[in-house]
Amino acid sequence: MNELFEILAKAPSEAWVGLLGVAVGAVLSIFGVWLANRSSITQLHIQLEQERSAKEDNLKRERLEELYLLIDKWLGGIFYNYLQLSLVMRGEIDYNQYHDQVIEYGKDNHVDFSRLGMIVGIYGHELESSYEKIMAAREEFNKVSLKHKHSYEAGDIDGEKYLKPFTAAQIKIEELTESFKKEIAEHVKRL
Secondary structure (H helix, E strand, O other): OHHHHHHHHHOOHHHHHHHHHHHHHHHHHHHHHHHHHHHHHHHHHHHHHHHHHHHHHHHHHHHHHHHHHHHHHHHHHHHHHHHHHHHHHHOOOOHHHHHHHHHHHHHHOOOOHHHHHHHHHHHOHHHHHHHHHHHHHHHHHHHHHHHHHHHHHOOOOOOHHHHHHHHHHHHHHHHHHHHHHHHHHHHHHHO
């Protein structure tokens, strides 16, 4: 061990200065690499977050566009139902004919109504209030329809007294649904 100290003590001061310069350079290089790696990791996190956000926005846009189309198709079915049931209320067709026509129409125009609610619940939280208004209007539409059906089954085939509230319920659904479609379109445009 003493020999090592003697060798080091005999080394010229220029060698110590050079060795110190190499050590400082190595420390600075390591620090530079650490800073570069840290910056790269931060940039990667930012890039991944932006990509994730873009994918989420794209998926939400696709689902809201699907919701728009489903609502439009559902509204067409409601309107068809209204037209056919209003014919029953006027006495132009009977309930059996009405059911046959609605079933035939539904073969090609089926709407998965639970999917509407699912899309609103998962992707359209900001649309829930408007959707609930449509559901309340649909409930009113169904109540008038059910009252007429019970009356019809009891032998009172004159449905004229139900036509006015039934038409009002249909118009309300249509207005709320058209407003809902505009609201969906606005949300899609913002994505």
